Amino acid sequence: MEEKIKSVAERIKKSNKLTVLTGAGISKASGIPTFRGKDGLWNKYSPSELATYQAFSKNPKLVWSWYNYRRKIIKSAKPNAAHYAIYELEKIFKDNFTLITQNIDSLHRRAGNKNILELHGNIFQTKCLICDKVYFDDKIYEEEELPPRCRFCGGKTRPNVVWFGENLDRNILDAAMAASAQCDLFLCVGTSGVVQPAASLPKIAADIRAYVVEINVEYSGVSIYADEVIIAKAEEVLPRIVDLVKD
Numbered sequence: 001m002e003e004k005i006k007s008v009a010e011r012i013k014k015s016n017k018l019t020v021l022t023g024a025g026i027s028k029a030s031g032i033p034t035f036r037g038k039d040g041l042w043n044k045y046s047p048s049e050l051a052t053y054q055a056f057s058k059n060p061k062l063v064w065s066w067y068n069y070r071r072k073i074i075k076s077a078k079p080n081a082a083h084y085a086i087y088e089l090e091k092i093f094k095d096n097f098t099l100i101t102q103n104i105d106s107l108h109r110r111a112g113n114k115n116i117l118e119l120h121g122n123i124f125q126t127k128c129l130i131c132d133k134v135y136f137d138d139k140i141y142e143e144e145e146l147p148p149r150c151r152f153c154g155g156k157t158r159p160n161v162v163w164f165g166e167n168l169d170r171n172i173l174d175a176a177m178a179a180s181a182q183c184d185l186f187l188c189v190g191t192s193g194v195v196q197p198a199a200s201l202p203k204i205a206a207d208i209r210a211y212v213v214e215i216n217v218e219y220s221g222v223s224i225y226a227d228e229v230i231i232a233k234a235e236e237v238l239p240r241i242v243d244l245v246k247d
C-alpha cells in the first residue's frame with residue numbers, strides 16, 4: 001500500500017492537469033449512505049418509486065418527503081478528510097483542476113472546492129416546473145408544506161437532482177467530458193462505476209492515455225480503465241497522498 005500511495009503522489013506531483021471524479025463512497029465516512037453495496041439506499045428503497053420523473057408525477061409528495069428526509073441527514077453531515085484532501089488538490093492545481101461529482105450532497109462545496117461539476121444536481125437546490133428557476137433552498141419542510149411552492153412564481157417545484165431516465169444538464173456533461181479528455185491524470189474516488197454517463201468518464205481519460213487512478217474499498221466497474229487501483233477507504237488514503245504531494 002505504501003508503495004502505491006507514494007507512486008500516486010509522485011504521479012500527481014508530475015501532473016499538469018488533474019481531473020477528479022467522485023461518487024457516494026467519498027461521503028460514506030460523513031455518514032451518508034451509498035446507493036449500492038450491503039447497506040446501500042437501493043437495498044431499502046426502490047429507485048423506480050423515488051428517483052424517477054414518473055414516480056414524482058404519480059406522487060410528488062412522497063418523492064419530496066424522501067428528498068426532504070435525505071436533506072435532513074445530509075444537512076447534519078460534515079465533509080470528511082477525503083473531501084478536504086480534494087480541496088487541497090484544487091488549491092495546488094488551481095485552474096488546471098476539475099472536480100466532477102455524482103454526489104448531490106454539497107459536501108465538496110462545503111469543503112471549499114470551487115470548480116465543481118455536479119453531474120446529478122444538488123439536493124439543496126429546488127427547481128420550479130413552471131418558471132424553470134433553480135435556486136438554493138436548504139429548508140427542511142414540514143410534511144404539510146410538501147411539495148413546496150416556487151418562491152418566485154408559486155408554481156410546483158421538484159428537487160434539482162437528475163432522476164433515472166433523465167438527461168444530465170448538457171453543459172455540465174460536456175464540461176465533464178472535456179475535463180476527462182484533456183487531463184493527464186484522472187483520479188476516480190468512491191464510485192461503483194455502473195451509472196452512465198459518469199461511468200464512461202474514466203474510459204475517456206484512459207483512451208487519451210491519461211494516467212487513471214482509482215480509490216475504492218473494492219474493485220468496481222471503472223477498475224478496468226485504471227492504471228493503479230488502491231483498495232482502501234478514501235478518507236484514510238487520500239489525505240496521506242496529498243500530504244506527500246505537498247512535501
Ligand code: APR
Binds near residue numbers: 025036
Ligand atoms: N472509500 C472509497 N470508496 C468507498 C468507500 C470509502 N470509504 N465506501 C464505499 N465505497 C465505494 C463502494 O465500494 C462503491 O464502489 O463507493 C462506491 C459507491 O457506489 P454507489 O453506491 O453505486 O454510488 P455511486 O457510484 O456514486 O452511484 C452513482 O447512482 O443511484 C445513482 O444518482 C445516484 O449518483 C448516484 C449514481
